[in-house]
Amino acid sequence: MRIVLPSGTPAEIDQSAANPSMxxxxxxxxxxxxxxxxxxxxxxxxxxxxxxxxxxPFPGRTFSDDIAERFAAMSQLDDDAVMRDAMQAADAxxxxxxxxxxxxxxxxxxxxxxxxxxxARIASFYGMIHVPSDWAGPKQAEPIACLKxxxxxxxxxxxxxxxxxxxxxxxxxxxxxxxxVVEYEEAAHGFAHDSARPAHRAEDAADAFSRTHRWLLx
Numbered sequence: 746m747r748i749v750l751p752s753g754t755p756a757e758i759d760q761s762a763a764n765p766s767m768x769x770x771x772x773x774x775x776x777x778x779x780x781x782x783x784x785x786x787x788x789x790x791x792x793x794x795x796x797x798x799x800x801x802p803f804p805g806r807t808f809s810d811d812i813a814e815r816f817a818a819m820s821q822l823d824d825d826a827v828m829r830d831a832m833q834a835a836d837a838x839x840x841x842x843x844x845x846x847x848x849x850x851x852x853x854x855x856x857x858x859x860x861x862x863x864x865a866r867i868a869s870f871y872g873m874i875h876v877p878s879d880w881a882g883p884k885q886a887e888p889i890a891c892l893k894x895x896x897x898x899x900x901x902x903x904x905x906x907x908x909x910x911x912x913x914x915x916x917x918x919x920x921x922x923x924x925x926v927v928e929y930e931e932a933a934h935g936f937a938h939d940s941a942r943p944a945h946r947a948e949d950a951a952d953a954f955s956r957t958h959r960w961l962l963x
Contacts (some may be wrong), residue, residue, distance in 0.1 A: 785938070900924045
């Protein structure tokens with residue numbers, strides 16, 4: 746079901762679980778809230794028995810199919826606005842215990858969310874550890890700094906060893922900060938959440954989601 750958060754940001758929510766184990770907020774990748782994430786909300790609600798919501802990270806914006814437009818828009822994002830929507834999405838679930846999961850840029854915001862107490866467990870799928878130079882903007886904090894200042898021990902990072910956005914030296918920074926890192930050999934960026942991507946690895950994806958489910962409930 747589509748709802749609108751108090752901020753005006755659209756979100757997809759599924760509260761059909763009769764006795765949900767917890768709430769879960771999803772931050773999509775750079776392509777935003779779309780059928781892939783609508784289906785994911787419904788799937789997690791059913792298979793994981795959770796109340797689930799995903800919100801649009803670029804509310805009020807319209808893009809063409811050219812990904813360069815979305816890359817250019819990254820520097821305009823405001824961390825406070827994204828975190829506000831994540832908190833409002835959590836509140837919309839009506840659950841005391843809420844987890845957070847995000848992919849790509851959404852995974853980067855999972856790292857940033859570690860400085861907040863709202864989320865009991867966080868799972869970042871190939872989230873950027875440092876803001877890419879062409880994404881940097883005046884309202885963007887460094888993810889690793891947020892982790893060091895917050896609850897890094899609540900964060901599970903799913904990483905592909907061949908992902909240029911998460912180079913080995915930066916992955917070591919995650920470990921040093923106290924993040925639990927699970928690295929998949931030969932996996933590239935975006936290998937888990939979208940089966941239509943050339944980088945998708947079905948067995949690794951299944952394992953990553955199984956680990957994530959256990960992490961969120963732990």
